[in-house]
Amino acid sequence: MKLTYFGHSACLVETGHYKLLIDPFLKDNPLCDVDPKDVKCDYILLTHGHMDHVGDTVEIAQRNDAVVIANFELASWLEKQGLAKVHPLHIGGGASFPFGRAQLTIAFHGSSIPGEDGLPIYMGQPGGVLITSMGKTLYHAGDTALTLEFELLARRHPIDLALLPIGDNFTMGIDDALAALDMLKPKHVVPIHYNTFPYIEVDPRLFAEGARQKDIEPHVLACGDTVEI
Ligand code: NI
Ligand code: MN
Numbered sequence: 024m025k026l027t028y029f030g031h032s033a034c035l036v037e038t039g040h041y042k043l044l045i046d047p048f049l050k051d052n053p054l055c056d057v058d059p060k061d062v063k064c065d066y067i068l069l070t071h072g073h074m075d076h077v078g079d080t081v082e083i084a085q086r087n088d089a090v091v092i093a094n095f096e097l098a099s100w101l102e103k104q105g106l107a108k109v110h111p112l113h114i115g116g117g118a119s120f121p122f123g124r125a126q127l128t129i130a131f132h133g134s135s136i137p138g139e140d141g142l143p144i145y146m147g148q149p150g151g152v153l154i155t156s157m158g159k160t161l162y163h164a165g166d167t168a169l170t171l172e173f174e175l176l177a178r179r180h181p182i183d184l185a186l187l188p189i190g191d192n193f194t195m196g197i198d199d200a201l202a203a204l205d206m207l208k209p210k211h212v213v214p215i216h217y218n219t220f221p222y223i224e225v226d227p228r229l230f231a232e233g234a235r236q237k238d239i240e241p242h243v244l245a246c247g248d249t250v251e252i
Contacts, residue, residue, distance in 0.1 A: 024159040025251045026184065028244035030054025031219045032076055032165070034186065038156040041065045041122035044089070045152065045163050048078030054219050055246045059083050068125060068154070069093040070165030071134035072100070072146025075219070081106060092125055096147030097134070114148050123156030128176055130167035132194065159183045159252055162209065166216060169199035173206035183252050185209035188216035189230050190223030197225055201233040211240045211252055 025037040031054055032046040044064040049055050052075075059079040067080055067089050077097070081104050084091050090108045091101055098111035112118060117126025127150040135143035151164040153176070162176070163186045176182075185207050188194035194216055195203060204212060212234050214227045231241035242250045 024157060024161065024184070025249055026161070026213070027249045028213065028215075028246060029057055030246040032070070032163070032186070032188070032215045033078065034163070034213075034215075035062070035064065036154065036156075036161060038122055038154075038159070041156075043068060043122060043154065044083065046070055046076040046078065046165070047080055047083055048075045049083075050079050052078070052219065057246065060086070063087060064089050066120065066122065066125075067091045068152045068163075069097055070130065070151060070163065071132060071149035072097045072136050072144075073134065073166070074136060076165070077136070084108070090120075092120075092152075094127060094134070094147035094150060096145060100136070100144070100146060114150050117153070123154065126153045127151070128153050128162070128164075129170065129172045130165045131170055132166040132168070153180060155180070161252075162186070162207070163215075164188060164203075166194045169195050169203055171206070173203050177207045182207055182209040184211045184213065184250065186213045186215045189214040189227065190217035190219070190225055192222045194223075197230045197233070200230060201237070204234055204237055204239055209239060211242060211250065213242045213244055213250065 036043040042064040095111040098109040132149040134146040134149040138144040234241040
């Protein structure tokens, strides 16, 4: 399983013959120099409805004829945007796909998009995604607070690679993300959702140092960097 980071919470997971894109916020992402037109994928997985996660989903899904996996409300909204291939899931539910299994996990956050009148439209409960493929388990936490739910997740699924938000303000900050590691106990961790905007500026090296002290291998990635597990 190979992960390529695109900045913020966006990444591409290559497993077997399949390319899975998660939270493809590319065009308006100041940390990303990848053009959505150049991205190839078979599936797009979304953690929640905020635009810094949905990003360029519609455009990329249409060009690639990709299946979009998202919570029911968000999947229904994407269908209305013209996407023919969506697979709705909801929190705690998973399904088998040709690449393996994808499950939506609990996250504590919000999930909405701005409507035409400027008021938010509800986009279902936010989640994380747990992907099991080719004998490896990847956990993308989405946007979330620190929660004891991590303990239950790790008890049921040994995690090879976790992607955790560390930017504070909207999600866990570094201290809480380090506490999350004590529960999740992944082999590898990639910090996400930081330094994209002024609200979420932190020093990822502090997180990496803390992770190393817990014998968890941190990977602080720039756009285009990869990790193989
Ligand atoms: Ni969010
Ligand atoms: Mn976000």
